[in-house]
Amino acid sequence: MMDGVSAVEKDRAAGVDKKRKIADSSGDSDEKIGETQTDSERCLGQFKKMKSGHQVINYERSLLSAQHYDPNTTEPISSSLKTLAELLSWQLSEASPFNVATVPVSSRRLPLASNPRRTLVCHDMKGGYLEDRFIQGTTVEDPYVFYHWEYIDIFNYFSHNLVTIPPAVWTTAAHKHGVLSMGTFITEWNDGEKVCELFLATEETYRAVADKLVQIAHCYGFDGWLINIENPLRGVAVRNMELFLCYLTKQMHKQMHKQMHKQMHNSLVIWYDSVLDDGSLKWQNELNDRNRVFFNACDGIFTNYNWTESSLQVMTSDPAAQHRLADIYVGIDVFARGEVVGGKFETNKALELVRKYNLSAAIFAPGWVYECLDTADFHQNQDKFWARLSDYLYVHQLVSPLPFVSSFCQGFGRSLYWKGRVEHDGSWFNLNAQEIQPMYAETNLEGGGRLKSRCCSAEAWSGGSSLLLEGHIPCSLAKACARIFSLHVPLAAKTLVSFVYKPSAGLNVSLELRTIDASLCSAPDAPYSSVFPAALSEDNDLVKQFTQNCGRTSDNGWMSRCFHLELSGCALREVYVCVAADDAGHDLDFSCRIGEIMVLDVESLFTPPVSVQSVCLYDVVWKQREGGDEGSPPKVRLNTTLCWCYPTGLARHFCVHWRLRQDPGEPPSPLVLIGRAYSTLYRVVELEVPFAPGLIELLVEPVTREGF
Structure with missing residues (x-):
């Protein structure tokens, strides 16, 4: 209304x-x-x-x-705080109301605390606060967006300012996908050493800084801090750094616990491998006795990038680290600076070694595919980069209540669409608009067939982009199916599924929904049941009610189908889109835009x-x-x-x-x-x-x- x-x-x-x-x-x-x-x-x-x-x-x-x-x-x-004075004078009453991320962290079937091999992405791009600083969006022809959220656990926004507050648009996008969002507290070189001398001088001063960091994270709705001290520490500052980390970590956990009203919620304080226990600045590229004091004081360590396989062996064989191997985030520099394993399109070589030793990974600056390669080919290169890593990454299943909805918008477009029609003509970029992302993949099929799913901004049903399925179906293949979602959605006794798509000529499109008995959800090998729903006719009462509510019409070649499920006590686990040639006797090159998938409780039609x-x-x-x-x-x-x-x-x-x-x-x-x-x-x-x-x-x- x-x-x-x-x-x-x-x-x-x-x-x-x-x-x-x-x-x-x-x-x-x-x-x-x-x-x-x-x-x-x-x-x-x-x-x-x-x-x-x-x-x-x-x-x-x-x-x-x-x-x-x-x-x-x-x-x-969105903006950062550049000086210690700015940080200490920060007040809730002077905070930006627009930079508050109001979307809570979505649940996943595998919580962070239960994941033995985590993946952190450190987003460092050209100093930060670029087009993404405009909270209500801006005009960009080919923006950088991240959309492989199902592979990662933690997103860290990085800049070289003292206090990097993640733009709310990034925290919102991360939280929608069940990913934690972290800011950065960094001191560097001579100026950084002076800052550390000041705030680590006494218990009162380091607690004052920690309290402000907790308040800022709490106010703006993100989940933790990367602490990056890239300068030597002297005298009392060395001892107080450990105490600062302990106090900050404890206060972050305490506040998050209160925020969620005693429900489990993650907050994180992670230490970057730089300073040693004697205060000297010397990157170790591993967890060892020289930096363990800081690791023990917080939730994890992000190692420097110049490690070797022997470094990984040392960490995994360390008796003192056995119960916290998941808290060791081995740094991987995608830019491949210095003596590193892999990097660039061979980053998979580094990740393969890290996973061989069952350690977590911190992937630094995967925006390399945007910064150093042709931005016109950004999506192709980003998909290629993450596809090479996918064998060593866990595919997280988002837990979503009904309704589950996605139009596949990545938060940008050449036009802004609503129900197949252009609402605003012109390029735009706003990560707040990013919806739950599907799985992007390319598969070779038997008989010379192929199937690829990718983002396409040439046309959309809602937002700025659609999911494009394209490929080749040989006559020897009855159909090809693309898995587009892996999730966990408890279904209602009566569930309506809406599916909007635009197929090329001669193509038959259908859905396959894989469900599980809700009572077996915790069983790792519980069997799936496949459901192939039949579309309801346009004169069906539910379809009429649905159309009346949303005013949906089949415009500009878009086709809208509704399906009714009565699966009591079931949860939706996977969504497949299946394509087949109308004429099974001939090969078919095809394309199909998927505009939107929606799963909702029938009762909501009458609310x-x-x-x-x-x-x-x-x-x-x-x-x-x-x-x-x-x-x-x-x-x-x-x-x-x-x-x-x-x-x-x-x-x-x-x-x-x-x-x-x-x-x-x-x-x-x-x-x-x-x-x-x-x-x-x-x-x-x-x-x-x-x-x-x-x-x-x-x-x-x-x-x-x-x-x-």
């Missing part, structure tokens, strides 16, 4: 400073939705309590923080919609429009923050619209889409509106995960 939420009334009085009234038409209710709030939500919530009122608007320069908002446009941005509540706006900035066509009506630019309340987890996104009422007695102008919000907060940026008197209405429309 769309809510006509806020209005900006432009006064008819003449004068240099136009008076405009800002009103919240939804009332002053502070009613809370849901039973509990995380501390990240409370961090965000403090900004929602600001009330709208009457203001006299002028064209003065914005007073918004340049650390959190682009000074030219007022767009919200009444939930409306947006408690909408308000604040931080209004007016700007004069410069230039413009001669003779055209004068215009001004409106910048403001909208916030509202809506139950957590119900919305796929929110559409933010505006319209103009020139006179209260006349009908309003048609709605115009401003953009999509992926949380209950949105910054209207540089919205051109007429200078003439009138009433500007801003409206927020929730779009549920099912697309209703």
Whole structure:
């Protein structure tokens, strides 16, 4: 349900400073939705309590923080803290509400604590905070995105600033896939040594720094810190570094425990292999007696990259490390700098050795495929890179409640689509829009057949990209099946499956769903049952209800099919898309776009919609429009923050619209889409509106995960 939420009334009085009234038409209710709030939500919530009122608007320069908002446009941005003074003076009241990641970490069948061979990705790209710093997205032709989440456990955002706070877009994408997100605390060289002397001087000073790091992670919704000290430590700083690590680790665990209301949740503090127990800076490339004191004080160690096989043997044969081998993350430099094993497209050689000794891995800068190779071939090279590693990586199964939905959007596109139609024409990039990613693979089939799945941004059903299946089916092969999801979704007694696709000519497309008895979920070798659902007819009552709810039509060649499952006590484990030639007597080269797969409880078709509540706006900035066509009506630019309340987890996104009422007695102008919000907060940026008197209405429309 769309809510006509806020209005900006432009006064008819003449004068240099136009008076405009800002009103919240939804009332002053502070009613809370849901039973509990995380501390990240409370961090965000403090900004929602600001009330709208009457203001006299002028064209003065914005007073918004340049650390959190682009000074030219007022767009919200992510940023780091560069000095110790900035860190120690950090206050919750001055935090960026937009950089709060409100998506919790999704569950996986194999929790991090139970995984004996983990994979950490350290994302270090050109100093960090590039296009990904724009929290509401930006325009990029060929952006860097990461989408092989099923292979990794931890995502670390890295820069060379003192305190690297992960942009919320990365934490959101990681959490959707059950991956932990980590920031970085780094000191380097002479300046770093001075910082360490200051904050490690006393118990009071190192606790003050640790407390701030805990508060920052807690507020912004990420899960831990990589501690990277790349300078010597002297005197008391050596002893206090161990105590700092102990205290930071303990406080992170304590806060995460409180945040999840005594449910199990992971937080991590990981030490980078650099400084020794005597304070000297000397990379060991392994865990040994010289750096063990720091390993014992936290959750793990990230080793330097110049190790040899003998280094791995030393660590695995060390009696003191036997119960914590999973906490040893062996560093692998994809750029292959120095004397390293593998690297680049031979990174698999390094990972093979690490797994041979049953150790975890820390893959540093896999963005090499984007930085050093042609960006036009980025997806092809990224798929090639991770395919070579896949034999040594665990495929994690995401645990998802109903509804399970994915349109395969990677968080970018050449256009923005909704239900097969272009909603916005032009390149865009916003990792908040990334949906649950499928498995991308290329397989050679018998008889010379082949089957490949890849991202394609040429056309989409929803978002910016679809999943493209393409290949060759020889006449000797009855069908080819691509596994696109490995997951765990408990099914309802009555479940509806929606499948949107666009096949090439002569191709028959079907689904194979592999399920398991829910009572056997914990058994590692429990047998699967294959279900080949038959599509419901268009006059089926469930199909009619589904179509009525979401307004779905088969536009531009897209085909939409619904399937009804009655599988009591079952869980969905794997989803396959099967393709076959209509004419089995001939070979067939084919392609098929998969636009969306949705699995939902039939009962949700009859659940009444939930409306947006408690909408308000604040931080209004007016700007004069410069230039413009001669003779055209004068215009001004409106910048403001909208916030509202809506139950957590119900919305796929929110559409933010505006319209103009020139006179209260006349009908309003048609709605115009401003953009999509992926949380209950949105910054209207540089919205051109007429200078003439009138009433500007801003409206927020929730779009549920099912697309209703």
